[in-house]
Amino acid sequence: EGCLSIPGFREKVSRAQRVTVRAQNVKGETFEVTGEELLARAFLHETDHLNGRLYITHVSALKRDLIRRKVRKLEKAGEWS
Template structure:
């Protein structure tokens, strides 16, 4: 089932997600719905707060459903190691039409649980690293526009307000 994606300034986007404690069929159904929603929106990552659920769950698939081996489910993730530096453009499904360059670590190591509650560690470099950091930020209530300069943020927020007035947001 495709879930509605919430847009900024929806309050759930700026709240830290609650840790997941129940690893049941309901969680796995929600994860499947998140993947379906992400693919329908042509995204590569989606966090539970983006569909209005304040839980520490995110899905990532850089292959956009082309390679099932690339699908990642991160439940209760945390970044345990960072190295290097990237300055690349990012977008966000909760900020359609807003893209800005953001500084991120070039490589990260994360620790998370899968949809069955099993702990694992994974590494990401370049785009995967950026995606992991972006989605974990969502789970912490941090949005990518708060990682850009105040001038660019003000311009982006002005654009959003203009689209809101026009009924396009």
């Protein structure tokens, strides 16, 4: 899984293969949508963003630390904005 919030990095993230989300349309009417596989992953990924999380919160602390170190190194080199 990857994200434009952390460009250039990808990690395996365990996600449910099927999810149902409840939302409202522009008229305020509630509806449900069930997604499987890629759509389920997208629903969960975007729900994480709504809750202030990035996909790296779902990887091990070691992998998360490695990503942070690489980002800091890129920042110091002026290659990360």
